[in-house]
Amino acid sequence: MGRRPTIIDVAKLAGVSKSTAARALSDSPDVNEVTRDKVRKAAIASGYERNHLAVGMRSGRSGLFGLVIPDITNPFWAEVARGAQDIVGENGASLLVFSSDWDHDREASHLRALRQARVEGAIVNPVSDNAEDFGRFGVPFSLIGSSAERFPDTPSIGSDIRQAVRLGLDHLVARGHPAPALILGPKSRLARARFLRSVHEHCLERDIDPAVLQVEDGDYTFEGGHSAMQRLMARQPSGHLTVFCANDLMALGAMLAVREAGRECPRDVSILGFDGVPAGAFSWPGLTTIEKPARELGRRAAQALFDEIAGRPQDGRTYLPCRLIERGSLADLSVQTPLRVAGAGRS
Amino acid sequence: MGRRPTIIDVAKLAGVSKSTAARALSDSPDVNEVTRDKVRKAAIASGYERNHLAVGMRSGRSGLFGLVIPDITNPFWAEVARGAQDIVGENGASLLVFSSDWDHDREASHLRALRQARVEGAIVNPVSDNAEDFGRFGVPFSLIGSSAERFPDTPSIGSDIRQAVRLGLDHLVARGHPAPALILGPKSRLARARFLRSVHEHCLERDIDPAVLQVEDGDYTFEGGHSAMQRLMARQPSGHLTVFCANDLMALGAMLAVREAGRECPRDVSILGFDGVPAGAFSWPGLTTIEKPARELGRRAAQALFDEIAGRPQDGRTYLPCRLIERGSLADLSVQTPLRVAGAGRS
DNA sequence: GCCACTTCCGGTAACGTTCCCAATAGATGC
């Protein structure tokens, strides 16, 4: 009894040929309802389960999709994975998940595994800046994240950084912080340039000279944000300090630096993050931040894949809007300042 | 050129039979080195990549493994997934990842998908308390987490709750908190009973009457910890309060409640968590907690699977030790108290 | 010079499924 039942066993049990059994179980219209019932009962009785390996071989459709992200342990990418998982599951397929650790070789090896598994499509956040790798990938794929911009002619999904930065700057200005300091990522990263460019554009729109903005480089880590904030405070030891961080982890690190320096957020220092990681909700004060639609990113990327495979028209690059989450890390200077200037205010 | 090259193409290009080509590429000793080289070159030249679907069908080994966890978005389970991913990858296989959302039907459907994909083995955190489901699973599997105890005769991995609780209680006693209040999970959960039982055992060992301990029920959420803490503070409005929470999320919720009540942690309230989630490092104060070895859990579960498949002897149930992480949420009453009592102290 | 043995290779079958084609039977039209 070690063997799993095959469709031949089912056919035998139902007293029909394997062709008929296959037809019955795949809802083909060319089979008598009575026969279909008989086959279905036989399938259940024998504990038959379709062998997807064989199906994939015969039909060319493996029912498998691939996801290659930097690290499943990173909450942002976990959300992306979940979104992709959901859509892939809804379409009756399964998802192979890989973590590349931002490593070229690992990425390449995972892509090879994906091809060998004959996945029908793959969602990738590319570490590689070598477009050729993907040109010869040989499997439908959609790219996710900012580095996808390097591959202009493939469908890709990302968050709308320009809109996100506008959202952040609007909020900062409305709260009376017209010229925030910036804690950015390392110069080597494409995302840094994009973020900075967006800030500049929006500053110009508001007649703010971008050169006025203080800039510190971090490395997208907690520690990086922490030391960047220390440098910022050293440069401006008094007065209210406002910081717009390029990600939440650095913002959280900055918050710690503020507290260690004996200053208080948001009384002395205002902090705005960018990402929407869960930890931002548990800090004190809660981190005001701009949330990237991580799960939706994963859903869209998967959907794009199915659309592409089905031959439905593709959008090319899609940018998803971000959302501002107000928690408590931003002081409202717009109320305080008029009071001081005018010396009076209602209630 | 749409077709992917097969081993027959390679054989043709190399001027040998497909049997020889297959042998050459699978490192069989029964092939001349010169021929092997010829085949290898032909394989590279044609861009051949082994079709795992066909291999799986012929050999019965799909190179696929499955993982079913409650939610990949949960940092604990993401770590588990990562551990499993790493071990599976090291063995040249790939991992199918599913999220069950603690839902029976979803779990069942994912297990079916796993069987149909002909995975060689699966790692599951079972939602179901129905052992029969797994008895007839028909695929080697290893269980992970506390509910695995319901399946005594299958290999399973979990964290050592008794050891963890001992660690926590030792630390609490050493810091001068002999009788902490407890914020637990809901009564319906097996994990709650286990945690509570361990606490009782360790209390008895120290001649502490377990009945003295205040107990509040949470539901493992941030909000649940928040309201449980409010109830606790209402019951004991003054004096130092110490709380041992059954998970970090509730501990973080409790911390917020403390702050909202105008009390301060750790000055007025000491909090000990349990899990080791990353967010605990970003709170203020940092959460002192007991870390479960999540990634190692995943690694071990995967390793157990490979051992089982290879026919290596199995341990049955394995409990992995936890680790105390000291951050700042616990006051040191052992110093303070003697000072008050004795009225003097050095420096 | 014959036999046994090793080394290497080719042919064929099989894994489980689906697709295509042909065949059967009954129904319909004339």
Add this chain to the structure above:
DNA sequence: GCATCTATTGGGAACGTTACCGGAAGTGGC
């Protein structure tokens, strides 16, 4: 009653791989 049509079924081939079996050389011993 015969041709035609439809509904339903069965038989084979094919997907790409590996395992098994047998054969062809070459080697060495006597």
